[in-house]
Amino acid sequence: MAEHDLSPGTSSSYHYLHMTPEELKQLPPDQVLQACLEFGRLLQILTGILASPDKDLTLRAVAIDLIYAQALKEASGRLPDEKTPVVYDIKAVSERLGIPPAQVRRAYDELEQLGGVHIVGRQFPRRRVKREDQ
Numbered sequence: 001m002a003e004h005d006l007s008p009g010t011s012s013s014y015h016y017l018h019m020t021p022e023e024l025k026q027l028p029p030d031q032v033l034q035a036c037l038e039f040g041r042l043l044q045i046l047t048g049i050l051a052s053p054d055k056d057l058t059l060r061a062v063a064i065d066l067i068y069a070q071a072l073k074e075a076s077g078r079l080p081d082e083k084t085p086v087v088y089d090i091k092a093v094s095e096r097l098g099i100p101p102a103q104v105r106r107a108y109d110e111l112e113q114l115g116g117v118h119i120v121g122r123q124f125p126r127r128r129v130k131r132e133d134q
Helices: 021-025 029-050 057-075 090-097 101-113
Strands: none
Touching (some): 029 057, 057 090, 057 101, 090 101
């Protein structure tokens, strides 16, 4: 996909995605335009993913969910900085999409191989071993 130059005053983040239609009606015209540009950009990305016939439907569904979830986090200001690993709950994604967890995990693995995400292995804190002599 070709990169597009952003005109002055526009940004590549999603500030308006979380707003309801009623809230969008209250915005001044320049902010409504910015909201439309953000929605349009997101729709182009999601349409591009859907229109990839060479990829499995499960992979496309998981990729769309991932992009949309990230956009919502960015819109609400909950997106961590780039150096902080993001943890995705495979069980929650599985339930949300109606896809078995093993297939969701395979889709994440394939996205990682394609360079779309970097999956960090889940790490659990070490369990404390009770000593019987204490």
